[in-house]
Amino acid sequence: GENVEQHPSTLSVQEGDSAVIKCTYSDSASNYFPWYKQELGKRPQLIIDIRSNVGEKKDQRIAVTLNKTAKHFSLHITETQPEDSAVYFCAASAPKRGSTLGRLYFGRGTQLTVWP
Amino acid sequence: DTGVSQDPRHKITKRGQNVTFRCDPISEHNRLYWYRQTLGQGPEFLTYFQNEAQLEKSRLLSDRFSAERPKGSFSTLEIQHTEQGDSAMYLCASSFWAPSSYEQYFGPGTRLTVT
Numbered sequence: 001g002e003n004v005e006q007h008p009s010t011l012s013v014q015e016g017d018s019a020v021i022k023c024t025y026s027d028s029a030s031n032y033f034p035w036y037k038q039e040l041g042k043r044p045q046l047i048i049d050i051r052s053n054v055g056e057k058k059d060q061r062i063a064v065t066l067n068k069t070a071k072h073f074s075l076h077i078t079e080t081q082p083e084d085s086a087v088y089f090c091a092a093s094a095p096k097r098g099s100t101l102g103r104l105y106f107g108r109g110t111q112l113t114v115w116p
Numbered sequence: 117d118t119g120v121s122q123d124p125r126h127k128i129t130k131r132g133q134n135v136t137f138r139c140d141p142i143s144e145h146n147r148l149y150w151y152r153q154t155l156g157q158g159p160e161f162l163t164y165f166q167n168e169a170q171l172e173k174s175r176l177l178s179d180r181f182s183a184e185r186p187k188g189s190f191s192t193l194e195i196q197h198t199e200q201g202d203s204a205m206y207l208c209a210s211s212f213w214a215p216s217s218y219e220q221y222f223g224p225g226t227r228l229t230v231t
Contacts, residue, residue, distance in 0.1 A: 004158075006158075032218045034218075034219070034220070036222075042224070043120075043207070043222040043223060043224045043225060044159065044207070044222045045222070046219055046220070046221065046222075049218070049219065051218070089158045089159070091158070093218065102147075102149075102164055102171065102172055103149070103161040103164060103172060103174075104149075104151075104159070104161065104220060105161070106158030106159050106160070107158055108156070108157055108158050109156070109157070109158050
């Protein structure tokens with residue numbers, strides 16, 4: 001099955017700086033890559049996603065890049081704010097035996113702390 | 117709130133007891149997923165349904181676990197003869213399956229503590 005590795009496990013930045021979280025995946029058939037933000041005690045919240053036919057996607061201060069050849073994708077947060085502090089999870093999904101996308105395989109998460 | 121809902125939010129049970137959790141997906145969503153999350157880890161897939169059909173089960177889903185979605189709407193996850201290792205957050209997610217629609221939206225989870 002798919003294996004998703006995520007780095008770093010913790011990341012501390014000063015408010016206003018940029019933050020980058022990187023993930024690699026093992027299954028070349030994976031073609032959907034979402035990112036979730038999870039605040040303490042709350043549900044994972046989908047913040048951005050990218051599909052394998054796109055190399056980059058941006059939504060205000062967040063962007064995701066995908067390198068299919070190298071099988072890695074990254075989350076970029078610019079102009080970080082204290083409210084960006086949370087655990088961020090990357091995930092990957094691949095079609096299964098003739099069916100469409102189903103399960104998500106998650107990384108272990110990155111605890112991002114933004115200091116004011 | 118029109119998002120995914122789960123009940124109960126917290127459950128404390130003694131080892132050996134059975135527990136059942138409920139998930140209500142977003143109303144038009146035809147796919148429903150169960151994941152389990154332990155401290156410091158990402159969610160791990162357990163099973164998913166498209167309408168009432170259970171399409172995939174993880175090897176994590178031992179014989180003590182069973183999930184149903186009888187009418188293609190809400191789903192239940194039952195754990196029989198609970199063990200301390202079952203303590204975790206059980207998350208439900210839903211999506212609207214279509215060739216161009218992949219997003220999964222999560223509920224708040226049910227936190228299970230087995231004593």
